[in-house]
Amino acid sequence: MRIAFLSVMFRHPQSSQQRGGGEISNRLLLESLAVSHSVCVVCAVGTELWGEKVNGVRYYDLSVLLGKRWFGFLASGLAKLLFTTLAPVVLLRLKPSVVLVSTLEHSAALRYRRWGGVPVGGFLRAYENFRLGRSFSASNVRARLQQLLYGDFHQHNVNRLDFVLPNSRYFAGVCKEEFPVPRQYVVYPPVNVEPAKTDRFDGSLRRVAMVSNAKHKGGRLFVKLAERFPDMEFHVIGYREEHAVAGDRDIPNLVCHEWAPDVARVLGQMDVVLVPSQWQEPFGRVAVEALQAGSCVLVSDAGGLPEAVGDCKALVVSAKDIDAWEKRLLEIKADSTEFLAQNEEARLMADRFRLSRQADALERVLEKEVGRFESRSK
Numbered sequence: 001m002r003i004a005f006l007s008v009m010f011r012h013p014q015s016s017q018q019r020g021g022g023e024i025s026n027r028l029l030l031e032s033l034a035v036s037h038s039v040c041v042v043c044a045v046g047t048e049l050w051g052e053k054v055n056g057v058r059y060y061d062l063s064v065l066l067g068k069r070w071f072g073f074l075a076s077g078l079a080k081l082l083f084t085t086l087a088p089v090v091l092l093r094l095k096p097s098v099v100l101v102s103t104l105e106h107s108a109a110l111r112y113r114r115w116g117g118v119p120v121g122g123f124l125r126a127y128e129n130f131r132l133g134r135s136f137s138a139s140n141v142r143a144r145l146q147q148l149l150y151g152d153f154h155q156h157n158v159n160r161l162d163f164v165l166p167n168s169r170y171f172a173g174v175c176k177e178e179f180p181v182p183r184q185y186v187v188y189p190p191v192n193v194e195p196a197k198t199d200r201f202d203g204s205l206r207r208v209a210m211v212s213n214a215k216h217k218g219g220r221l222f223v224k225l226a227e228r229f230p231d232m233e234f235h236v237i238g239y240r241e242e243h244a245v246a247g248d249r250d251i252p253n254l255v256c257h258e259w260a261p262d263v264a265r266v267l268g269q270m271d272v273v274l275v276p277s278q279w280q281e282p283f284g285r286v287a288v289e290a291l292q293a294g295s296c297v298l299v300s301d302a303g304g305l306p307e308a309v310g311d312c313k314a315l316v317v318s319a320k321d322i323d324a325w326e327k328r329l330l331e332i333k334a335d336s337t338e339f340l341a342q343n344e345e346a347r348l349m350a351d352r353f354r355l356s357r358q359a360d361a362l363e364r365v366l367e368k369e370v371g372r373f374e375s376r377s378k
Contacts, residue, residue, distance in 0.1 A: 001370055002038045004096035005030055006087055006105035008080060008150065010043035010061075013054045021285045022125040025167075025189035026102065031055045032190075032359035033366075040094055042087050044079040060094075062086050084151055088112035098370050101161075103128045107151025110160055119162040119369040124175050125189070126282055129158050131178075155179060163369055165362070168304035171282040185365045189285050190355035193264040193292035205333050209235040209270040211263060211286045213243045213256075218276030218300065220245050224322050225274075226254045229329065237266055268293030272332070275299040278319055284308030291347040296339070298328060310349035312342040 005026065011017050013027055030039050034056030041047070042060045048068065049059040061068075062083060068075035079086075087108040091099065092115060099109045101122045109120045122129075128143070131154055151157065155178065158164065163183040166172040172186050208229075213219035213236045223245045226234035230253055239256035248254055260266045263286070267273050273290035275281075280303035287308040290297045299305040300319035309315040318324045332339050351357070 001098060001366060002094070002096045003030070003033055003040070003098055003100065003366065004091055004094060005039070005041045005100045005102075006043075006109055007041060007046075007102045008044045008083055008104045010041050010046045010059075012047045012049070013057070021189060022102065022123070025125070025285075026123065027057075028190050028192060028355050029187075029359055029362055030057050032355055033363060036363075040096070042090050042094075044083040044087075045076045060090055062090070080149065084108045084111070084149075088115065091116065098366050100165075104146055104150040104153050106153045106157035106161065110157060117373070119373045121163040121165060121365075121369065122158065122161045123187075124158075124164050124166045124171065129154055129179075131155055162373075163365070165365070166282075168283040168307050170304035170307050174280075174282075183369075185361075187362050187365065188353050188358050189283055190358040191285060191288045191292060191350070191353045192355040193268075193289055205229075205232055205271050205329065207233045207235060207270045208272050208274060208329075209237060209267060210274045210276065211267075212236075212238045213240065213245075213248075215243060216277065216279045218274070218278050218319075219243055221276045221278070221320075221322055221325065222274060223248045223251065223254065225325055225329070226251050228326050229253070235266075235270065237263060264289040264293045267295050270295050272296045272298060272329075274325075275305055276317070276319065276325065277302050277305060279303070281305050288350050288353050291343070291350045294347075296332075296343045297346065298325070308350075308353075309346040312346045314339050314342040315346055 011019050033039050040058040040060060045061065045063045047059040047061045048064055049061050050064040052059060063076045063079035066075040066078050084107050088111045091112045097118055099112060099118060099120045101109045106122065113120050158179050159181055161181055163185060164175065164181045165185055165187045166175045167189050169186055172184055176184065210222050222234060233253050233255055235255045235257060237257045238259045267290040273295045275284055275287045277300050282304050284299055284305040287297050287299050287305060297309055298315055298317055299309055301316050302319045306316045317328050
């Protein structure tokens with residue numbers, strides 16, 4: 001197969017820049033597929049490559065085509081502005097047999113489908129593709145500007161895709177209610193952390209961690225727990241001042257870290273990792289990374305988080321109930337036998353999220369969809 005992936009922003013695969021879980025997942029999947037197939041990425045900005053291969057994937061950055069070396073930000077801005085027009089033209093040259101998109105690239109991919117007659121599928125990893133709200137919040141204004149720039153990427157164009165790829169069973173159910181796309185296939189975000197020893201925890205909780213101190217991620221709840229357990233260290237990985245809670249820097253056992261490129265390595269040094277999200281997370285990548293890194297995990301009962309830990313009840317806590325989180329930590333300190341048993345069960349089940357298994361799943365989907373189109377055109 002010749003696989004093309006469209007992404008407005010795609011950072012250089014060897015860059016140490018902070019990037020979202022969706023971009024990490026997409027890159028890992030594409031690099032795995034590149035072992036057996038021809039794979040390319042067409043982006044507006046990010047890689048600063050044109051026709052060069054990195055880890056088996058060939059990159060086409062439109063800002064390079066437009067002369068970023070000489071015109072800098074002007075070329076980058078122009079590449080974004082012209083992405084929906086230029087990306088299909090580049091695809092005409094590359095002649096892919098299937099096109100995948102992320103969030104903003106539906107119009108460009110569907111335009112190429114009219115010319116090239118190939119299936120188009122979209123990753124659904126968050127709520128950006130759902131209908132726009134009516135408020136004048138910053139996120140809605142930004143989404144409307146993106147819609148003007150890149151075309152519709154909500155219900156209208158999602159429903160025109162040939163297939164979609166939600167990132168959990170939970171999110172597949174949500175998407176099924178929103179989008180009548182005929183074919184949906186769950187492809188989990190791949191997590192490829194080297195297995196670590198899992199017998200480090202002796203029940204004496206010393207270090208507890210979470211990733212991000214954002215309010216919707218449970219940052220405020222985490223700060224309150226730190227105050228309730230002064231004898232334990234509470235580590236925030238990826239702490240940002242704009243999400244700070246008043247006085248949190250004055251809490252002596254709250255340790256704030258900047259973003260760590262190798263988050264899993266840091267998580268593996270903790271006794272328990274909390275994922276206390278207050279909103280409906282589509283999936284729980286951090287929980288899976290922590291499990292594979294050998295740590296114990298507690299997640300909130302929100303969205304796809306319970307699914308990420310195999311629905312093991314001892315690892316799931318009521319999202320907004322601070323007393324329930326305190327009680328669960330006290331129970332673990334008193335007797336961790338059942339907790340450790342279920343944590344090990346969840347860790348073993350987390351093997352299904354490994355890169356090799358999810359890449360194989362995606363490969364089967366693409367072969368099926370390409371075969372469907374080819375048989376239809378005969």
